[in-house]
Amino acid sequence: MLLASTSTIYGQKYLEYLLEDIKILFSGCEKIIFIPYAQPSGISHIEYTNKAKKVFESLNLNILDYTKDNIKEQLEICDGIFTGGGNTFLLLNKLYEFNLIEDLRYKINSGIPYLGTSAGTNICGLSIGTTNDMPIIHVKSFEALGIIDLNINPHYIDQIEGIEHMGESRKTRINEFHNLNNQLVVGLREGSSLSVMGNDIILTGTKKAVIFKKGNKLFEIETGFNLKNLI
Amino acid sequence: MLLASTSTIYGQKYLEYLLEDIKILFSGCEKIIFIPYAQPSGISHIEYTNKAKKVFESLNLNILDYTKDNIKEQLEICDGIFTGGGNTFLLLNKLYEFNLIEDLRYKINSGIPYLGTSAGTNICGLSIGTTNDMPIIHVKSFEALGIIDLNINPHYIDQIEGIEHMGESRKTRINEFHNLNNQLVVGLREGSSLSVMGNDIILTGTKKAVIFKKGNKLFEIETGFNLKNLI
Numbered sequence: 001m002l003l004a005s006t007s008t009i010y011g012q013k014y015l016e017y018l019l020e021d022i023k024i025l026f027s028g029c030e031k032i033i034f035i036p037y038a039q040p041s042g043i044s045h046i047e048y049t050n051k052a053k054k055v056f057e058s059l060n061l062n063i064l065d066y067t068k069d070n071i072k073e074q075l076e077i078c079d080g081i082f083t084g085g086g087n088t089f090l091l092l093n094k095l096y097e098f099n100l101i102e103d104l105r106y107k108i109n110s111g112i113p114y115l116g117t118s119a120g121t122n123i124c125g126l127s128i129g130t131t132n133d134m135p136i137i138h139v140k141s142f143e144a145l146g147i148i149d150l151n152i153n154p155h156y157i158d159q160i161e162g163i164e165h166m167g168e169s170r171k172t173r174i175n176e177f178h179n180l181n182n183q184l185v186v187g188l189r190e191g192s193s194l195s196v197m198g199n200d201i202i203l204t205g206t207k208k209a210v211i212f213k214k215g216n217k218l219f220e221i222e223t224g225f226n227l228k229n230l231i
Numbered sequence: 232m233l234l235a236s237t238s239t240i241y242g243q244k245y246l247e248y249l250l251e252d253i254k255i256l257f258s259g260c261e262k263i264i265f266i267p268y269a270q271p272s273g274i275s276h277i278e279y280t281n282k283a284k285k286v287f288e289s290l291n292l293n294i295l296d297y298t299k300d301n302i303k304e305q306l307e308i309c310d311g312i313f314t315g316g317g318n319t320f321l322l323l324n325k326l327y328e329f330n331l332i333e334d335l336r337y338k339i340n341s342g343i344p345y346l347g348t349s350a351g352t353n354i355c356g357l358s359i360g361t362t363n364d365m366p367i368i369h370v371k372s373f374e375a376l377g378i379i380d381l382n383i384n385p386h387y388i389d390q391i392e393g394i395e396h397m398g399e400s401r402k403t404r405i406n407e408f409h410n411l412n413n414q415l416v417v418g419l420r421e422g423s424s425l426s427v428m429g430n431d432i433i434l435t436g437t438k439k440a441v442i443f444k445k446g447n448k449l450f451e452i453e454t455g456f457n458l459k460n461l462i
Binding site: 006008010011039040041042086087089090109128129130131133134136138140141142144154155157160163164165166167168173174175176177179181190192214217 | 238239241242245270271272273307317318320321351359360361363364365366367368369372373385386388394395396397398399403404405406407408411412421423
């Protein structure tokens with residue numbers, strides 16, 4: 001699994017910085033499914049699928065055509081999964097609505113390659129409780145796939161010095177999360193990913209990640225650090 | 232009702248910029264109830280109540296002592312309500328858990344003075360779907376008190392020029408909200424409030440507010456504008 005903080009880094013095209021990783025991750029895959037439910041800016045499922053499809057095609061990788069009704073069948077036969085970013089509430093809402101949680105969890109745990117960006121990364125943690133997204137739709141549970149035994153905060157951003165805005169900082173929000181929840185939270189800066197294989201959860205990319213462990217002061221980890229040592 | 236975007240503006244003390252308004256709003260009130268459930272930074276209910284109590288006392292206004300078990304009774308006998316900011320999910324979760332939604336709505340609609348800051352403002356709209364807060368706890372419904380027929384986005388902030396962060400802007404998020412919801416959304420900048428009496432919903436404070444009306448381009452309104460004309 002490659003769990004990326006974001007699909008797009010500043011000044012680049014969609015997925016551009018991940019192309020090499022995608023090539024390696026999905027090498028040999030012929031039936032990759034794209035999960036478009038997070039719908040960034042309300043893009044339709046079909047348009048969003050085609051957007052991802054186009055990038056994958058440039059690497060000679062095939063994403064299956066979008067289907068409304070046969071998603072369960074596609075999920076069963078696929079040999080790779082990519083869940084795109086957007087709104088995490090909307091994504092999880094649809095996974096529950098279409099009864100896909102168990103299938104998706106089972107398929108990922110079977111060991112096929114999985115790529116997540118932003119919301120698609122967030123749902124692989126224990127819950128969506130550390131998303132930055134607006135709750136634009138209700139979800140019957142915030143429990144996510146739980147493929148890894150922690151929570152992710154994508155698009156992690158440090159407090160901007162000198163800003164006069166009094167809304168809570170990311171750090172304050174995650175500390176508030178820890179007043180009610182126990183799991184480790186990883187603040188993944190844009191350009192960072194978690195590379196997961198078996199029990200190993202390795203920080204990759206160019207930036208350090210921020211670790212919120214309940215009861216501890218936050219600290220940073222370097223690229224290459226294995227998070228299994230913290231769980 | 233005075234619905235403030237924030238309790239505290241940059242460089243000032245808690246509620247300092249609202250003192251004159253509080254004095255006028257609660258003039259003659261003797262039994263004001265404080266609703267502390269949003270617990271900013273996890274402050275306890277009792278500490279949070281005492282923090283508000285102290286400020287109100289400086290204006291010779293009495294906030295009732297915090298009670299865990301007699302909140303329904305307090306709500307029945309009170310002649311003023313102040314709901315503090317913090318985490319909106321936590322606040323609404325507790326209102327549902329303690330079965331206070333109906334009582335609170337009834338009491339506010341009876342016409343007694345109400346002050347909300349941030350989360351306490353947000354819950355007076357139709358839903359909490361435009362909160363900026365992290366979903367640190369599940370809520371069985373995002374439906375809020377619906378005292379006013381619109382949604383509020385508190386701590387509204389414009390996109391910061393030149394920032395390289397690729398997370399969604401506030402504007403993008405609210406537009407995503409409108410892909411699934413119809414109500415008017417008011418982006419209330421820090422220092423702004425809505426002053427509500429009967430059907431009138433007047434923008435007060437020093438800053439313009441940003442209006443998101445589904446299907447329209449966003450626009451700004453000036454202090455003194457009556458939002459009833461847009462609903």
